[in-house]
Amino acid sequence: MDRTVSTARAIWVAGIGGLIVGHMLWLAGISIAIATRTVSSWVLVVAAASFVVGIVAGLLGWRAYKQKKDVKAAFLCALPISPVLLSLVVLGVTYL
Numbered sequence: 001m002d003r004t005v006s007t008a009r010a011i012w013v014a015g016i017g018g019l020i021v022g023h024m025l026w027l028a029g030i031s032i033a034i035a036t037r038t039v040s041s042w043v044l045v046v047a048a049a050s051f052v053v054g055i056v057a058g059l060l061g062w063r064a065y066k067q068k069k070d071v072k073a074a075f076l077c078a079l080p081i082s083p084v085l086l087s088l089v090v091l092g093v094t095y096l
Helices: 002-034 039-066 070-078 081-095
Strands: none
Touching: 002 039, 002 070, 002 081, 039 070, 039 081
């Protein structure tokens, strides 16, 4: 029973860690983009990078899930959630 609880806890911690790391990486990228003179073009670069990294992390997370590596899968699947959602919001605000 203890092993199941500790595994579930590790999966939750990895998922939350993925969300936090993804958000921090996106904040770093968008901060660099905002510091430039051509904000609108760099926002596109950050958004494109977020989407590409999101696809790659999602695929790697799916592969880890299939290999029964649940903790790694939780981290990788949660990693792109915040950057992709925030990039969509920034693109909407910038271009709509």
